[in-house]
Amino acid sequence: MGMKVLAAGAAAAALLAPGASVLGVATLVSPAAAGSGSCMWDDQATSSLGVAGPVPEGLSATNTHGETVTLNKRQLTRAATIIAVGNDEGIPARGQLIAIMTALTESSLRVLSNTSAYPHSADIPNDGDGSDHDSVGLFQQRPAAGWGTVENLMDPVWSSRAFYGGPSGPNHGSPRGLLDIDDWQTIEPGPAAQAVQVSAYPDRYAVNQPVAEKVLSAVSGVSLTSELECAQPAGDPPANLPPGFPGALITAAASQLGKPYVWGGGDFSGPTGGGFDCSGLVLYAAYQASGGRIRLPHYSGDQIHAGQGISWNDKQPGDLIFFSYPGAGGPHHVAIYVGGNRILHAPRTGDVVRYGTIDEFAGEIMTVRRLG
Numbered sequence: 001m002g003m004k005v006l007a008a009g010a011a012a013a014a015l016l017a018p019g020a021s022v023l024g025v026a027t028l029v030s031p032a033a034a035g036s037g038s039c040m041w042d043d044q045a046t047s048s049l050g051v052a053g054p055v056p057e058g059l060s061a062t063n064t065h066g067e068t069v070t071l072n073k074r075q076l077t078r079a080a081t082i083i084a085v086g087n088d089e090g091i092p093a094r095g096q097l098i099a100i101m102t103a104l105t106e107s108s109l110r111v112l113s114n115t116s117a118y119p120h121s122a123d124i125p126n127d128g129d130g131s132d133h134d135s136v137g138l139f140q141q142r143p144a145a146g147w148g149t150v151e152n153l154m155d156p157v158w159s160s161r162a163f164y165g166g167p168s169g170p171n172h173g174s175p176r177g178l179l180d181i182d183d184w185q186t187i188e189p190g191p192a193a194q195a196v197q198v199s200a201y202p203d204r205y206a207v208n209q210p211v212a213e214k215v216l217s218a219v220s221g222v223s224l225t226s227e228l229e230c231a232q233p234a235g236d237p238p239a240n241l242p243p244g245f246p247g248a249l250i251t252a253a254a255s256q257l258g259k260p261y262v263w264g265g266g267d268f269s270g271p272t273g274g275g276f277d278c279s280g281l282v283l284y285a286a287y288q289a290s291g292g293r294i295r296l297p298h299y300s301g302d303q304i305h306a307g308q309g310i311s312w313n314d315k316q317p318g319d320l321i322f323f324s325y326p327g328a329g330g331p332h333h334v335a336i337y338v339g340g341n342r343i344l345h346a347p348r349t350g351d352v353v354r355y356g357t358i359d360e361f362a363g364e365i366m367t368v369r370r371l372g
Helices: 008-014 073-088 093-107 119-123 156-164 189-197 209-220 244-254 278-289
Strands: 058-062 068-072 308-310 320-324 333-339 342-345 354-357 365-370
Touching: 058 073, 058 209, 068 073, 073 093, 073 156, 073 209, 093 156, 093 189, 093 209, 244 278, 244 333, 244 342, 278 333
Parallel strands: none
Antiparallel strands: 058 068, 308 365, 320 333, 320 365, 333 342, 342 354
């Protein structure tokens, strides 16, 4: 069968966005990328996804807080514009995902006016009125920060191009778009979004990653395996476990390999809700390894105060590593160090307890603590 393209009605819907005629039908409507059903992050890391089939009438997905996010056809049409712009400019699928995560978080995939800051913005086609300083549009970009005019930023095609940035971006690297961020493809999607947006709430973008993945899959027509499910397999345990408590801590955590990530999951006796979150795994392992002596709180922001602070160069297997976004008030993740570049952790929704690498958190602030 031939590749699917948008039906005429759906194409018209995609072009309802103000200024969308800048690209035209031929570039806004593009076939889905090859590799349907494969692991997106292995096979399509350097490929763009296009818009295929009619835009869905609606979609519901669950974010990492376990909350249901419901989107209507107009919101999904905005997502289709973001995807189509990315496809037209050759943005890798990972970049398209980050863009959708950002617009979900900033505007719920709506073109927002801001009548408090710009009364005339009410006269520009919009999906509602916002009130965040002088921010407007899908990505809540600020004219005062140099992103563009109000008219520019309420055009979803322009604002998408500005978010992506790069050599063909309208701002030519100032402010920086995603492609202007060094090594953006090697850092986590949440921090990558934050690097562009420079938000006072840097942790919020990652919350919408599972929702963005489902949107990208539904609108592109490509059956995507979650990035989180494409993570490294469990792997083999360390060859030589350290003696005493550190080795017992690793052993206790490793006994739960393969258990699903569950927000708030895990207590002193084992998984709750079927699995663990990052701090739940650590509190379980510490309690088991210490024979019940160590009872950590169930929150990485509190766990970071337990035990003894250790310099990065002095870390040893069995130490805890806490990961924080630059500028954040505390850690968003904790893992057990197992030696070399490896960690043992419960990463996030959609993933499982597994071995991983420190490189998964490149660009973040890392703090080491030792229990005992």
